[in-house]
Amino acid sequence: MRHSVAHNLDIPMINTASSNKQSEQPQSQTSTPCIAVRDLNFYYGDTQALFDISLDIEAGLVTALIGPSGCGKSTFLRTINRMNDLIAGTRHEGEIVVSGHEIYGKKTDLVSLRKKVGMVFQRSNPFPKSIFENVAYGPKIHGTKNKSRLAEIVEKSLLRADLWHEVKDRLGDSALALSGGQQQRLCIARALAVDPEILLMDEPASALDPRSTAKIENLIAELRGDYTIVIVTHNMQQAGRVSDKTAFFCDGKLVEYGDTEAIFTKPQQQQTEDYIRGRFG
Amino acid sequence: MEQVQTISHAGISLAELKEKCIHAIFLFCGCVSIFTTIGIVLVLALEGAFFFQEVPLTEFLFGTEWTPLFFNKSFGILPLVCGTLLTSAVALCVALPLGLIIAIYLSEFASSRARSVLKPTMEVLAGIPTVVYGYFALLYVTPLLQKIFPELLGFNALSPGLVMGIMILPMVASLSEDAIYAVPGSLRQGAYALGAGKLQTIFGVILPAAFGGIAASFILAMSRAVGETMIVAIAAGQQPQLTLNVFEPVETMTAFIVQVSLGDTPHGTLAYRTIFAVGGALFVLTFLLNSLSLWIRGRYQERYTG
Numbered sequence: 231m232r233h234s235v236a237h238n239l240d241i242p243m244i245n246t247a248s249s250n251k252q253s254e255q256p257q258s259q260t261s262t263p264c265i266a267v268r269d270l271n272f273y274y275g276d277t278q279a280l281f282d283i284s285l286d287i288e289a290g291l292v293t294a295l296i297g298p299s300g301c302g303k304s305t306f307l308r309t310i311n312r313m314n315d316l317i318a319g320t321r322h323e324g325e326i327v328v329s330g331h332e333i334y335g336k337k338t339d340l341v342s343l344r345k346k347v348g349m350v351f352q353r354s355n356p357f358p359k360s361i362f363e364n365v366a367y368g369p370k371i372h373g374t375k376n377k378s379r380l381a382e383i384v385e386k387s388l389l390r391a392d393l394w395h396e397v398k399d400r401l402g403d404s405a406l407a408l409s410g411g412q413q414q415r416l417c418i419a420r421a422l423a424v425d426p427e428i429l430l431m432d433e434p435a436s437a438l439d440p441r442s443t444a445k446i447e448n449l450i451a452e453l454r455g456d457y458t459i460v461i462v463t464h465n466m467q468q469a470g471r472v473s474d475k476t477a478f479f480c481d482g483k484l485v486e487y488g489d490t491e492a493i494f495t496k497p498q499q500q501q502t503e504d505y506i507r508g509r510f511g
Numbered sequence: 512m513e514q515v516q517t518i519s520h521a522g523i524s525l526a527e528l529k530e531k532c533i534h535a536i537f538l539f540c541g542c543v544s545i546f547t548t549i550g551i552v553l554v555l556a557l558e559g560a561f562f563f564q565e566v567p568l569t570e571f572l573f574g575t576e577w578t579p580l581f582f583n584k585s586f587g588i589l590p591l592v593c594g595t596l597l598t599s600a601v602a603l604c605v606a607l608p609l610g611l612i613i614a615i616y617l618s619e620f621a622s623s624r625a626r627s628v629l630k631p632t633m634e635v636l637a638g639i640p641t642v643v644y645g646y647f648a649l650l651y652v653t654p655l656l657q658k659i660f661p662e663l664l665g666f667n668a669l670s671p672g673l674v675m676g677i678m679i680l681p682m683v684a685s686l687s688e689d690a691i692y693a694v695p696g697s698l699r700q701g702a703y704a705l706g707a708g709k710l711q712t713i714f715g716v717i718l719p720a721a722f723g724g725i726a727a728s729f730i731l732a733m734s735r736a737v738g739e740t741m742i743v744a745i746a747a748g749q750q751p752q753l754t755l756n757v758f759e760p761v762e763t764m765t766a767f768i769v770q771v772s773l774g775d776t777p778h779g780t781l782a783y784r785t786i787f788a789v790g791g792a793l794f795v796l797t798f799l800l801n802s803l804s805l806w807i808r809g810r811y812q813e814r815y816t817g
């Protein structure tokens with residue numbers, strides 16, 4: 231059985247960016263935690279959504295969050311940049327330290343936290359502005375006024391998001407005229423433009439066709455190392471292809487966390503094994 | 512076998528008949544409103560045609576004197592247009608900024624309790640008959656303003672303009688709020704996730720995204736102000752003047768129509784026909800404004816569904 235799991239994983243691994251992932255592998259042993267979560271409980275009003283989560287997310291790696299629907303993956307992801315603050319009636323216990331700073335502490339500045347921790351959503355959400363303005367929006371609100379500097383940032387971010395060559399001749403066009411996959415890469419470029427250290431991605435490819443999905447996955451592989459990436463996915467193959475570490479959530483609890491390969495081939499918990507196996511049919 | 516077939520056949524045709532009847536009733540109701548509109552346009556065009564047989568169109572459109580009821584008749588509509596635009600401009604100066612601020616407050620800042628009090632209150636404001644507003648302007652607002660501006664005359668453009676602004680305020684606020692509310696929450700989240708503050712999100716993302724709907728509400732408000740009758744007829748005076756001075760009395764197109772309709776001008780005279788010419792002009796103006804509003808709204812919706 232396990233053999234068949236590994237086998238299933240191997241096929242997609244060959245044709246995507248995992249080759250350069252393998253070559254950078256050594257990093258994973260020595261890197262320091264970039265996000266340290268301690269005893270995190272999270273509540274929507276009276277209902278508790280996360281229970282005693284503790285885990286260290288390592289810098290420069292791609293960490294995948296997997297688990298059944300409603301298990302709290304998105305909730306957990308949104309605690310890292312405090313997007314849950316926007317939902318009335320939420321509260322938390324425990325602490326999250328992001329590059330040395332306790333983010334729920336009194337002195338935390340939300341603006342600088344979110345500048346440091348970028349986010350890409352499940353459904354692409356470009357602003358109804360031009361392509362250029364979408365990418366320039368972040369730097370602008372953080373005080374970059376110089377036109378040529380902005381143009382530079384826009385080009386760099388679009389290049390980084392692998393979109394530049396498709397849009398460089400129509401930067402003034404509405405972002406809503408782009409295809410779904412292009413819009414999602416635009417949103418990635420928009421997040422990159424404020425120069426974050428961490429990228430949170432909540433099922434970034436789940437609304438996209440296979441080709442666009444492959445592009446996003448390649449992109450993640452390219453960003454790996456320069457950014458700490460946390461990605462929620464329902465797609466086990468995708469988790470296997472793009473991530474170094476995998477955390478399995480169930481019913482608001484962290485069931486298992488470890489190297490992706492180990493999680494998929496030798497899960498320690500029965501629950502994890504059942505889930506992964508079920509997922510592969 | 513045969514019998515069954517005929518019965519079911521009769522049943523179907525009965526149902527069909529019912530369907531057709533209902534269809535016809537709805538069609539008739541729809542047609543009533545269309546025919547009414549066509550009728551109005553026809554009357555305006557016909558009476559207008561008689562009018563323009565005697566008064567050249569150029570004099571009507573570009574003349575600067577409006578004295579159709581005097582012995583020395585002049586038929587330049589510009590003073591009426593000017594009065595209309597002047598009072599409307601005053602009204603819009605009140606209604607647009609305040610309406611937008613209220614809309615932003617309601618959609619982005621107000622607690623649900625404040626909302627549940629404010630929205631119905633606004634709707635009550637919208638339900639007050641305009642004649643009440645008119646006397647409010649004449650008997651209360653004008654004297655009050657005269658304490659601040661002693662040179663203000665008893666009839667003037669300022670006071671009815673301000674009151675008219677209050678009258679259309681609920682419409683602007685409510686339509687703009689709808690437009691802001693329609694902006695997908697994902698855009699807000701996108702902005703906040705980039706580190707934008709509340710005001711940056713509102714002014715940098717939400718308002719631009721709602722621009723179409725807000726602009727449409729502004730133009731509808733303008734159309735409403737241009738067509739408003741009672742307030743200006745009561746409080747602005749009946750002196751067609753080509754002036755931009757809000758302290759002076761003016762006469763609007765609507766107020767002139769009231770004046771002639773209620774006065775003792777004999778039917779069939781040229782003076783009487785002026786109301787159709789003015790009415791036609793008013794119709795064209797508001798029709799253009801409404802179409803513009805619809806067009807803007809259509810474009811704006813396209814941007815989200817497309």
Ligand SMILES: Nc1ncnc2c1ncn2[C@@H]1O[C@H](COP(=O)(O)OP(=O)(O)OP(=O)(O)O)[C@@H](O)[C@H]1O
Binds near residue numbers: 301305306
């Ligand atoms: N805004 C909210 N208000 C109240 N409860 C919420 C809210 N968002 C999520 N929840 C609850 O919190 C729990 C975790 O939801 P969450 O969205 O984090 O799950 P998820 O793992 O991301 O699921 P999915 O895979 O379907 O996206 C669920 O029981 C959900 O009902």
Ligand SMILES: [Mg+2]
Binds near residue numbers: 432
């Ligand atoms: Mg989710």
